[in-house]
Amino acid sequence: MQPGPIGIFDSGYGGLTILEDIRSELPEYDYLYLGDNARAPYGNRSFETVYAFTRQAVRFLFDQGCSLVILACNTASAKALRTIQQVDLPNMSPDRRVLGILRPTVEVLGSLTTSRHVGLTATPGTVLSGSYPLEVRKLFPDIVMTSEACPMWVPLVENGEQETGGAAFFVERHIRTLFERDPQIDTLLLGCTHYPLLRPLIEQYVPKGVQVVTQGAYVAKSLKDYLSRHPEMESCCTRNASCAFLTTESVDKFEESASIFVKRSITALHVKLD
Numbered sequence: 135m136q137p138g139p140i141g142i143f144d145s146g147y148g149g150l151t152i153l154e155d156i157r158s159e160l161p162e163y164d165y166l167y168l169g170d171n172a173r174a175p176y177g178n179r180s181f182e183t184v185y186a187f188t189r190q191a192v193r194f195l196f197d198q199g200c201s202l203v204i205l206a207c208n209t210a211s212a213k214a215l216r217t218i219q220q221v222d223l224p225n226m227s228p229d230r231r232v233l234g235i236l237r238p239t240v241e242v243l244g245s246l247t248t249s250r251h252v253g254l255t256a257t258p259g260t261v262l263s264g265s266y267p268l269e270v271r272k273l274f275p276d277i278v279m280t281s282e283a284c285p286m287w288v289p290l291v292e293n294g295e296q297e298t299g300g301a302a303f304f305v306e307r308h309i310r311t312l313f314e315r316d317p318q319i320d321t322l323l324l325g326c327t328h329y330p331l332l333r334p335l336i337e338q339y340v341p342k343g344v345q346v347v348t349q350g351a352y353v354a355k356s357l358k359d360y361l362s363r364h365p366e367m368e369s370c371c372t373r374n375a376s377c378a379f380l381t382t383e384s385v386d387k388f389e390e391s392a393s394i395f396v397k398r399s400i401t402a403l404h405v406k407l408d
């Protein structure tokens with residue numbers, strides 16, 4: 135296989151928060167970020183749609199020369215990863231790999247929670263898939279996970295409203311409901327790539343002593359570990375410390391909205407997925 139960049143896929147902008155952490159942990163590699171912004175958000179879409187869109191994106195990144203693709207999107211990881219790994223990859227390109235961000239996140243929960251009660255906030259798609267509790271049961275059967283779908287949080291962030299009274303209203307509402315359902319939660323997982331931007335607000339509303347967990351750093355460490363355990367994949371990843379951005383939206387829109395997520399200017403190229 136010809137070496138190429140590591141593909142990072144997200145439905146939209148949120149994966150940029152994961153990419154930032156990956157690049158600070160593994161700065162030497164090349165990255166190709168693809169945001170399906172024209173069709174985002176995925177969070178309220180059906181299984182069939184998220185799966186079909188994600189499969190297109192994976193195939194596209196393979197065609198661009200990526201041997202390793204990270205689904206830096208919880209909704210895509212929750213709804214499409216397993217089927218892509220088990221059904222598509224063997225026919226599409228058996229030597230390439232697609233990894234998600236649920237497993238690396240769940241792996242750390244066991245050492246973070248003392249009460250063994252964990253809360254999950256995520257998109258309706260991620261919550262309805264049941265994928266997080268499923269992974270938790272596999273690794274830590276003693277942990278009770280209570281999930282809360284927060285359909286308004288992504289649009290609030292995408293519209294730059296994460297510090298306004300509107301965001302406070304919706305954050306308070308979901309955090310209150312979650313902790314009413316399980317007051318023993320001591321660890322709250324933000325299981326959506328957009329939610330790190332709401333973290334300061336979320337921390338205002340969680341009960342004292344509850345730790346709020348974001349994923350990026352854990353995903354980055356897990357990727358580092360994966361590359362060290364899989365030299366055959368590592369050797370397929372080029373190392374020139376570059377990063378390119380592709381979007382299915384207009385380039386102007388992408389570059390403007392990306393600035394909500396990363397504090398530097400980004401230049402993107404427009405692509406079509408089908």
Ligand code: DGL
Binds near residue numbers: 149175178210288
């Ligand atoms: N990236 C998605 C996630 O982490 C959030 C945005 C969307 O709904 O498409 O679940």
